[in-house]
């Protein structure tokens with residue numbers, strides 16, 4: 001008798017769940033037939049994981065290291081036979097071998113349900129979705145996504161210490177600095193930001209239940225560097241989001257401004273530099289970026305590795321040929337990550353910051369060749385690439401006007 005009751009209840013919860021699952025309210029006639037008191041009807045039911053949360057008993061936890069589905073279900077009263085059948089029956093929906101530590105799970109049953117073992121198991125692989133397993137009678141699983149809200153925010157300020165620290169102080173996520181550094185990777189050298197540079201940025205985040213699950217992504221930004229405003233507007237010409245200035249020119253230049261993120265220039269290209277290790281004047285034909293030992297060093301452009309080796313002066317170093325005109329070299333690495341002949345993409349990690357060879361501390365000495373001659377890359381002008389195409393221009397201009405209006409509100 002108890003078993004029968006349990007099954008009826010679970011069916012009832014399942015029915016309610018599927019109705020709410022589809023986002024439809026029950027028909028008035030159905031309400032009348034169940035004759036629920038008026039005050040209950042007026043109360044908004046709390047729905048979680050597609051179940052009426054007021055009618056379930058929940059036991060929740062967080063997966064710990066080494067725990068698999070059986071570790072979570074068997075102690076709760078689900079037999080190994082059932083677990084094996086469940087895994088088989090649900091593999092197409094979600095592969096339980098992907099269950100990993102730190103993720104939350106729930107064991108659920110209807111209130112008053114006295115059957116052994118929970119009726120539902122819910123696992124949340126990430127903040128955007130959950131997988132709900134039915135553990136009795138018909139074994140099945142369903143994956144569902146939480147409704148995602150796109151939240152647009154704007155933040156503006158003046159650089160006081162560093163962009164990431166200033167943003168955090170203002171309540172924006174640290175990762176917004178990374179997103180902005182990416183947008184401006186070709187135009188602003190973030191290791192040379194100075195006090196008084198200003199930013200006004202419009203960005204979006206994806207939220208589920210008030211928690212950020214995606215972003216931040218830059219929509220538009222007005223970045224003022226050394227007194228010059230550099231605008232960036234997001235637009236998709238059909239091959240993904242890219243950033244452009246007012247005129248539709250791409251912010252993407254031929255090379256990244258620096259081979260390491262968030263570094264500090266410790267020594268510039270200088271023909272009459274006093275060498276700290278050799279103790280004499282020796283031309284410094286590169287730019288030194290000081291960064292913590294082990295910081296990834298990236299290729300500033302697409303190209304082919306033409307040297308990857310060690311000398312007593314250079315330490316571990318890599319040289320890349322980008323095209324007929326340009327070559328770049330990266331010295332004093334703690335470790336190299338590419339081999340001669342390998343082709344590399346812009347932004348690809350080619351090694352790690354160290355102090356091998358003639359170096360006083362961890363840094364990368366970045367050298368830039370133009371037509372076989374070493375030049376100061378900070379003084380080179382590179383042309384923009386891939387502008388807005390003619391047939392996109394009108395839409396682009398309309399969108400820019402909208403973004404500008406958002407940023408110009410005081």
Ligand SMILES: [Zn+2]
Nearest residue numbers: 286287288365
């Ligand atoms: Zn150097």
